Amino acid sequence: MDFELPEEYRMLEELVANFVADHLLPLEPEVLAREAVGVGAYITAEEREALDATSRELGLWGLDAPESMGGMDLPAIALVAVNEHVGKSMVPYVLPPDSPNLRMLDATVNDEQRSRYLEPYVRGETVSAIAISEPGAGSDPAAMKTSAVLRGDEWVLNGRKIWISKADIADHFITMAVTDKAQGARGGISAFLVDSDTPGLSVARKIPMLGGNATYELELSDCRLPASALLGEEGKGFAPMQLRLSTRRLEMATWCIGIAQRALDMLVEYAPQRETFGSALSDKQTVQNWIAEAETDIHAARLMAWHTAWKLDRGDSVRREISMLKAHATEMAWRIVDRSMQGFGAMGMTKELPLQQMANEVRLMRIYDGPTEIHKWVVARDILRG
Secondary structure (H helix, E strand, C coil): CCCCCCHHHHHHHHHHHHHHHHHHHHHHHHHHHHHHCCCCCCCCHHHHHHHHHHHHHCCCCCCCCCHHHCCCCCCHHHHHHHHHHHHCCCCCCCCCCCHHHHHHHHHHCCHHHHHHHHHHHHHCCCCEEEECCCCCCCCCHHHCCCEEEEECCEEEEEEEEEEECCCCCCCEEEEEEECCCCCCCCCCEEEEEEECCCCCEEEEEEEECHHHCEEEEEEEEEEEEEHHHEECCCCECHHHHHHHHHHHHHHHHHHHHHHHHHHHHHHHHHCCCCEECCEEHHHCHHHHHHHHHHHHHHHHHHHHHHHHHHHHHHCCCCHHHHHHHHHHHHHHHHHHHHHHHHHCHHHHHCCCCCHHHHHHHHHHHCCCCCCHHHHHHHHHHHHHHC
């Protein structure tokens, strides 16, 4: 493996770093102020429109979208550095279109669905959300209860989905449902494209989360879909769902690397300036240990991310690597942000600094798309099976 990125990817990394510094970080104080007064950590429609326009102008739209749709079709290794820089900002903006649903749709849509769903999504005309988790099912897909029954030329869906991001603005939902109870996760789970205005689909409630974020619960009650709403093949929705989850987990891990790097940079800048008991904070052995350990942990996580992306681009199985990376990067970022907050003392506890929001985001990512404990279990089970 070559640890030197090609020049075109290095240029892209620099472009994204400048985009974050010039367009995202200036919005951060407003986002933090909104979260501090309890109205949510969000960007306004006008702010999003301006960011979208700038990202298009800079050529940062559709980085991993198919070239046939105007994207750049970049490999995963090129996106590691991109997402690390994006992760350094607490402005809730991801370079569009969001990669995980894009990858799942691209792997499964037929020609009609490509025209109706994927192409508008790539162009930024629609918002896509995914409905996987269910109340009580947690990270176990075998416990999924939402059912899809074929009646004549219609699928009828019933069940509840939870922890869904963007449900309030989504134009459609990639919805996972059981089509064969006997097969379960091994051939009995299918994916469907459900338009947000489909009768029988409703947003049951908004669920406030840490840091001014929110997810939603959906209810599907005799939700009728045409046979053409099936995404991919019947009973074969689990593998594309895992592709989607792996993409998000790699993305999350690189965001956490960016968060950890920024938290470390803040501590390194602050520690020499802060004097306690007659010497700079940076002279304290404990703080020096924090800095050395953080640098080591970030370096290890970055190497893991590169290696995982490299294997993913080769078409190799990365199930073990994705779980190791997701668990390591989120826990690593949690430690580093916490120590940076500790180093800033009382100021680190305020909502004037981004550290508290960084902690909120990392705490969520330690749970989202599989908690740390589940990923460790996946790794251990894979090793023990040989």
